[in-house]
Structures are given as structure tokens and as C-alpha cells.
Amino acid sequence: MRTWLLTGATTVLATAAALAMVSTTPGPIGEWKIADGTANVEIQPCGTNLCGFVSWAKESSTTMGRKVLIDMKPNGHSWFGTAVNVVDGEQYSARMSLQGPTSLKVEGCIIGGIICGGQIWSRVK
Secondary structure, three states: OHHHHHHHHHHHHHHHHHHHHHHHOOOOOEEEEOOOOOEEEEEEEEOOEEEEEEEEEOOOHHHOOOEEEEEEEEEOOEEEEEEEOOOOOOEEEEEEEEEEOOEEEEEEEEHHHOEEEEEEEEEOO
8 A cells, every 4th residue: 555655646746747847848939030040030829829920130120020920820849830931922831849948940841841941940038
């Protein structure tokens, strides 16, 4: 009986520790510097999904506030939606996933996902 109680208490403590780690892991909400450092994107709730807006740009203030991530829906540890290239307005199927607390992988695909490219963004805040 004593062993059973000790095992049960250990399981409860391990589960509580795991849940605490999950709840403190930062999600993609926040400000991110794109890979080449020429812009920052602020990711924020957009209804039940996430959207991303240009919050800082090195070259042009005309891109400020432009939506570049649209309707990113959660699916496990990734989010899927649409990405927009602010230079030419082209839209791509998009996927983003946290690579760690300060790294976000953002990918865009064309031709039904046959051709994809991506980059790692760095958390600003």
C-alpha cells in the first residue's frame, strides 16, 4: 500500500511539473525579426487564430502595419494559414512552428505545397 501511494504521488508530481512547463512555454505571439533583419513582424491573436503585421521595416514605412500572416490556425505545435509577400503582394500557403522559445520557422509554399521555402525568425519580444 505504501509503495502504491508513493508511486501515485510521484506520478502526480511529474504530471504537474510537465503541465507547468507546457503552460510557461511561450507561443508565437510577440514580435519577431525576419531572417534578413530588414523587418519585424508582430504576431497577435486574430479571432481564434493568429495574424502577423509588419511592426518595423528598415527600408520603407509603406509596409508598416501590413498583414503578412493571415488566419494562422493552430494544429498541434504548428500553425497553418496564408503568408503575403509585401514586396509583390503574392500569397502563399504558410506554416509556422516554434523551434525554441526564441526561434520561429516560417514557411511558404506554392503549387499545392510542391515548392516550399522558409526561414527562421528571431524573437524580439
